[in-house]
Amino acid sequence: MFRFSVRMHGRWTGYAIALLSVLVSSGCGSGGPTMGRVSGTVKAGGKPLEAGTVTFISTDGQRPNATGAIQPGGSYTLQTVEPGDGAVVGDYKVAVTDVDAAALNTALPGAPVTAPKSAIPKKYQDSNVSGLTAKVERGSNTKNFDLDEK
Numbered sequence: 001m002f003r004f005s006v007r008m009h010g011r012w013t014g015y016a017i018a019l020l021s022v023l024v025s026s027g028c029g030s031g032g033p034t035m036g037r038v039s040g041t042v043k044a045g046g047k048p049l050e051a052g053t054v055t056f057i058s059t060d061g062q063r064p065n066a067t068g069a070i071q072p073g074g075s076y077t078l079q080t081v082e083p084g085d086g087a088v089v090g091d092y093k094v095a096v097t098d099v100d101a102a103a104l105n106t107a108l109p110g111a112p113v114t115a116p117k118s119a120i121p122k123k124y125q126d127s128n129v130s131g132l133t134a135k136v137e138r139g140s141n142t143k144n145f146d147l148d149e150k
Contacts, residue, residue, distance in 0.1 A: 005135070012079035021129070034089045035080070035089065035138075036138050037139070038143055039058070039077040040142050040145065041073070041144050042072040042076060042096055042145045042146075042147070043144075043147065044052060045149040048075075049070050049098045050074070052070040052075045052099055053101065053115070054067065054068045054078070054095075055067045055094065056087050057093045057095075058096065060090065061089075063088040063090050064080050066079060067079065068100070090135075093128065093132065094127055095125055095126060095130055095132070096120065096130065097120075097123065098119055099115060
């Protein structure tokens with residue numbers, strides 16, 4: 001009886017390893033959504049913004065949004081999960097703010113924050129009224145935005 005149980009145990013272990021190998025090999029690969037790398041510049045009245053955020057808001061609600069910090073000189077690179085990974089392929093509404101997120105931090109948690117004044121029209125902060133849109137395609141995408149000052 002002992003030999004039978006060891007032999008059966010060995011057989012079941014072999015089956016389990018074979019099944020696990022099939023499951024793991026079929027699960028390999030990206031498996032995630034198709035992404036497009038997105039970068040560009042943001043200007044207001046022809047001058048580059050020096051700080052702020054660009055946000056791509058999914059038009060269908062099925063894709064995650066993507067954001068990018070505006071660097072000195074107006075450049076930005078989008079990220080969805082990891083820095084520089086871009087955005088899921090598809091159509092987006094775009095919002096832009098020129099307020100540096102670091103300026104909203106306070107020395108004491110919960111202390112009131114005086115938000116810096118924005119130099120761009122408030123409409124750009126809301127993707128529903130900004131009038132800015134973008135289509136992200138597979139591969140590398142350059143999306144530049146030149147905002148009106150009014």
